[in-house]
Amino acid sequence: MDTAWREQIAKETDCAFRFDETARVLYSTDASIYEIQPLGVAYPAHADQVSRILRFAYERGIPVTPRGGGTSLGGQAVGRSIQVDFSQHMNRILEVNVEEQWARIQPGVVLDELNAHLKPMGLLFAPDVSPSNRANVGGMIGNNSCGSHSIIYGKTIDHVLELDVVLSDGTRTVFKPVGDREYGEKAATGGLEGRIYREIRRIAHENRDEIEARYPRIMRRVGGYNLDEFTGDGPFDPCKMIVGSEGTLAAVTEARVNLVPLPAHKALSICHFSDLVESMEATVEILKTDPSAVELTDKAILDLAKESPAAAHQRDFIEGDPEAILMVEYYGETEGEVTDRLDALDSLLREKNLGYACVRATTAAAQSNAWAIRKAGLGLLMGMKGDTKPATFVEDTAVSPEKLPDYIRDFRDIVHKHGTVASYYAHASVGTIHIRPLINLKEAEGVTRMRAIAEEVRDLVLAYGGAVSSEHGDGLVRSEWNEQVFGPRLYEAFKAVKAVFDPNGIMNPGKIIANQKMT
Ligand SMILES: Cc1cc2nc3c(=O)[nH]c(=O)nc-3n(C[C@H](O)[C@H](O)[C@H](O)COP(=O)(O)OP(=O)(O)OC[C@H]3O[C@@H](n4cnc5c(N)ncnc54)[C@H](O)[C@@H]3O)c2cc1C
Incomplete structure (x- = not known):
């Protein structure tokens, strides 16, 4: 790609950028098995700069990846794109309403910092990811994260009240639940936003039966797009589509989130x-x-x-x-x-x-x-010492908890059949067991073995009515399975959702809608 645009984007957006080798190496990894050098890194200070970056990228077809703490395990925080790092300057807690139990924050706020601020008020932002000292709330929204206490608190999607977003063409808007009258007004407007209101409801309603049939009946599913949130006739809440969309639909520049008592x-x-x-x-x-x-x-x-x-x-x-x-x-x-x-x-x-x-x-x-x-x-x-490591590729499956004994037995059989062992840990309460087979990914044989295990585990999860992504998201490692997991019809519906929000395909390409195999 020619690089003349670099100077131009910095000038037109008035935003800080880095295009040097060091920055591109630093942002080439998240916590996944992937490494991809980005085109450059943007450090926006406010939503207008984000809007200008996206408009510039939209007009020229340049990919963009929003980024928080970069702790994703599926490769959704890396890409051959402009990384928009929200953690550097857009990391403030803007307002806390103790009485109504909500906080208004910028996306780059680190979870531990938010909860340390809330503690003296007796409040908590409840979704509890393990890397709470690094994960940003924006990244948690991107991945629909949750943790050890999801059995009582649910996922991030259950705690998002309102989102300020920048759409892929640079339009700034606010998403929140709307009733019939406001929905009608929004849907009647022109431009990208109006189209989103009209099309998302249509896509969900046209696929209602398939959604009912194909989405796993467990709380712990974060893969795919949340079309299941749009099949009813109640309030229309576009936030529910943004949460868990892994930066593929819009960039979040501010959020109002629900708090719970400690x-x-x-x-x-x-x-x-x-x-x-x-x-x-x-x-x-x-x-x-x-x-x-x-x-x-x-x-x-x-x-x-x-x-x-x-x-x-x-x-x-x-x-x-x-x-x-x-x-x-x-x-x-x-x-x-x-x-x-x-x-x-x-x-x-x-x-x-x-x-x-x-x-x-x-x-x-x-x-x-x-x-x-x-x-x-x-x-x-x-x-662990040596090149054989507990690899991150089938670590995020979930089944209904009462199926865990049989499921874990069958999973272990697959791992043993492929001549290795695995480590097992995490959220038994909700059927999410992180399972990491020991594999040497520096050897071609290890990569082949990884894929073989992944395919068998995908089929096992489907047979148990579970989810392949239950908190870490699809990223580059699991998006490939979405067509088999949700079926061809819903995968087409996912593509339609993506096309509505992101007609030029610039928002974090290759995640949720795959553009490459996992290996
Ligand atoms: C050791 C370890 C343990 C983990 N344990 C857990 C766990 O217990 N539970 C859990 O759910 N996850 C866990 N994870 C995964 C990860 O930490 C979480 O998904 C976390 O919430 C990601 O936050 P982040 O700020 O690092 O996001 P990033 O990795 O930077 O981004 C996550 C996604 O959100 C998108 N995004 C980021 N900011 C924005 C924005 N402003 N607007 C739109 N999209 C955005 C990105 O494009 C990306 O797709 C773990 C990871 C590690 C390394």
């Missing part, structure tokens, strides 16, 4: 199992006790923690040599209430003869110690 009391029990599948059977029972979290950590991670100077002391609570532990957490109004719930958990597991020990963490220090091991899991795995 829990009054918490208690944690770490249940130990000598078998992984047994821990999944226990999960099914534990879910009957209304926990606020049930998180799996397997022996692979616990063993790595033993060898890590930073993490070794944090696993002091472990008894024996478990194959798996479940961290089971309860929220309650009083100390007595959460203690009673831990007692009930002990009785339940004893009665069902599941697990061999439950260790309580009742103080804040003991709880944060145990959570630290869970949060450190991926870092410990990635630090």
Whole structure:
């Protein structure tokens, strides 16, 4: 591509840019297996600059990738595009309304910083991704992120009230739920925005039966576009299409998000199992006790923690040599209430003869110690010595939790059939188990094996009525499967959604609608 446009875009948009090799190398990766050098990096300070960047790109067909903390695991934060980095200057908390429990923020706000600001007010932005010290709320909106407490709080989509967006042609607008009258007015307007209102409802309604038939019936699905949010006749909320769209439809420049009260009391029990599948059977029972979290950590991670100077002391609570532990957490109004719930958990597991020990963490220090091991899991795995690493490609599947014991058994069989082993961890409460087969991706044989496992896992997930992307998104690694996962008709509907929002195809191309194979 000729580079004369670089000077021109900096001048016309009045925005800071970098096109040097160092910047392009820095932005060539996220936390996925992909590495692609961008065309350059923009550092907008306000929405008008974002609007000018998109208009410039739209007129010339230059791809653009919005970017937050760059912690995506699927490759959706990288591309041969202009990276628009919201984390540098558009990272302010603009307003908090304590009474009505909402905050107005810029997209580059880091999750931990937002929650540290809210803590003295007794409030919380609830979706809790593990890399909370780096992930931006804009990136969480892009991926429809969530975490350990999604069983009670849901996903980011459940906490977005209003979005200021820049459409692909540079138009600035505000998206929020609208009733019939306002919908009619919006749909009657000309230009890109009016077309979005008219077409999204039409596409969703024309595909209502297929959406009903093909979308997995589980809370944890983030792959594809959220057409399932538009099949009803209630208020029309375009935010629901932007959340989880991985920067492929519009750029978010401001968000009004819902807040929840901080829990009054918490208690944690770490249940130990000598078998992984047994821990999944226990999960099914534990879910009957209304926990606020049930998180799996397997022996692979616990063993790595033993060898890590930073993490070794944090696993002091472990008894024996478990194959798996479940961290089971309860929220309650009083100390007595959460203690009673831990007692009930002990009785339940004893009665069902599941697990061999439950260790309580009742103080804040003991709880944060145990959570630290869970949060450190991926870092410990990635630090594994040698070229064979726990690869990120089938790590994001989910099934309905009661299917977990059979599903994990079948998944493990696939991994073993391909001559390797995997690590298993994460959100058992909602059927999302992050599974990372050990593979050497520096060898061609490893890449071939990765693809073979991915295809079999995709089919397994479909057979179980689950989702291939349940929190990390489609990115470059899973978009290829969307046609098989949702079926050809809905994939055409996804293409139609993309074409409505982004007629010139500049917004983060190749994500959700694939333009290449995963390998
Ligand atoms: C160790 C580790 C653990 C993780 N654990 C979790 C977890 O528990 N739960 C979970 O859900 N995810 C998890 N992730 C994945 C990732 O951290 C989350 O998806 C996170 O929310 C991404 O935020 P980010 O700011 O890094 O976004 P980025 O990676 O920068 O971007 C994410 C997507 O959003 C788009 N985007 C960014 N900003 C905007 C904007 N302003 N407008 C429009 N689109 C935008 C991007 O184009 C991209 O497609 C984990 C990742 C790692 C590395």
